[in-house]
Amino acid sequence: MVFWKRLFNPPSDSVPSASPSQFKGELLEVKGRADSQWRIFFSTERDIDLYELEELCDAVGWARRPLRKVKRALAYSFLVVSMWEVKGNQRRLVGFARATSDHAFNATIWDVVVHPRCQSQGLGKALMKYMIRQLRSEDISNITLFADPQVIDFYRRLGFVLDPEGIKGMFWYPD
Amino acid sequence: MVFWKRLFNPPSDSVPSASPSQFKGELLEVKGRADSQWRIFFSTERDIDLYELEELCDAVGWARRPLRKVKRALAYSFLVVSMWEVKGNQRRLVGFARATSDHAFNATIWDVVVHPRCQSQGLGKALMKYMIRQLRSEDISNITLFADPQVIDFYRRLGFVLDPEGIKGMFWYPD
Numbered sequence: 001m002v003f004w005k006r007l008f009n010p011p012s013d014s015v016p017s018a019s020p021s022q023f024k025g026e027l028l029e030v031k032g033r034a035d036s037q038w039r040i041f042f043s044t045e046r047d048i049d050l051y052e053l054e055e056l057c058d059a060v061g062w063a064r065r066p067l068r069k070v071k072r073a074l075a076y077s078f079l080v081v082s083m084w085e086v087k088g089n090q091r092r093l094v095g096f097a098r099a100t101s102d103h104a105f106n107a108t109i110w111d112v113v114v115h116p117r118c119q120s121q122g123l124g125k126a127l128m129k130y131m132i133r134q135l136r137s138e139d140i141s142n143i144t145l146f147a148d149p150q151v152i153d154f155y156r157r158l159g160f161v162l163d164p165e166g167i168k169g170m171f172w173y174p175d
Numbered sequence: 176m177v178f179w180k181r182l183f184n185p186p187s188d189s190v191p192s193a194s195p196s197q198f199k200g201e202l203l204e205v206k207g208r209a210d211s212q213w214r215i216f217f218s219t220e221r222d223i224d225l226y227e228l229e230e231l232c233d234a235v236g237w238a239r240r241p242l243r244k245v246k247r248a249l250a251y252s253f254l255v256v257s258m259w260e261v262k263g264n265q266r267r268l269v270g271f272a273r274a275t276s277d278h279a280f281n282a283t284i285w286d287v288v289v290h291p292r293c294q295s296q297g298l299g300k301a302l303m304k305y306m307i308r309q310l311r312s313e314d315i316s317n318i319t320l321f322a323d324p325q326v327i328d329f330y331r332r333l334g335f336v337l338d339p340e341g342i343k344g345m346f347w348y349p350d
Contacts, residue, residue, distance in 0.1 A: 168337055
């Protein structure tokens with residue numbers, strides 16, 4: 001069984017840490033995984049290969065978006081978190097999320113994605129906890145998102161509240 | 176009766192326009208108002224007096240927030256819209272709204288407020304239409320907000336959709 005230990009309070013000797021390939025990121029400590037060369041890292045670096053990100057989004061069936069707009073969205077997001085599978089000197093993008101914010105009160109999380117091959121192993125949960133920890137470290141207290149019906153329970157288990165005090169998410173789309 | 180004419184397609188000779196007091200902003204054309212000196216202007220300038228904004232928020236009973244955080248939130252919002260009542264050389268802040276955004280796909284509107292004295296005259300609607308028009312002019316297609324129960328119908332009338340395809344607004348708060 002694979003599980004993740006103390007993501008919110010990682011031991012000081014392991015975070016931040018560099019992979020054997022000097023990949024800059026924060027190591028997610030994995031217990032019970034037979035392959036000791038296998039590592040999961042989080043990064044807040046923004047220089048993500050847009051084609052690699054597109055490939056990840058393709059893998060979960062998202063509609064393609066113009067790369068120039070994706071590039072702009074990444075540049076103007078408050079927080080961009082990528083999740084990497086590292087084996088030896090190889091790394092592969094397996095998760096992603098980003099947040100917009102006013103840098104003071106509110107943040108809204110968008111584009112949460114985990115590669116299907118890496119799902120059901122707690123990595124989505126770990127990614128979201130990493131996001132929340134980063135936002136909290138910036139003193140953002142109101143973290144919001146818009147959840148598709150099939151992931152509402154996933155977010156609920158992470159402590160997200162649905163329609164608190166009757167507050168409703170609303171959308172305006174062009175005609 | 177007071178009503179607002181063609182806010183989305185204002186006549187070219189009236190927008191943008193300066194008030195008699197050279198106040199920079201976009202004039203909202205008002206019909207049927209007896210007092211011809213009375214004007215409503217919109218502005219996207221960010222140099223709003225924070226105490227004046229606090230006074231407006233006080234008037235609708237909002238909890239006070241640290242001004243240094245409000246200042247930061249205004250600086251890092253994608254769009255800040257203020258609504259001003261102008262009489263002769265006097266101007267007064269009577270409405271406000273702002274939006275965070277990734278400058279590409281999504282925007283989220285926060286802190287929509289209209290002074291109680293100016294409510295029920297269509298000014299909140301005009302303010303929101305102005306916000307939407309500004310966001311659309313920046314090619315933002317996904318405009319979102321979180322609506323308190325008592326204003327859901329107000330936003331619905333402006334074209335906002337509640338929980339489209341079961342998508343739900345969710346909130347995470349610190350313990």
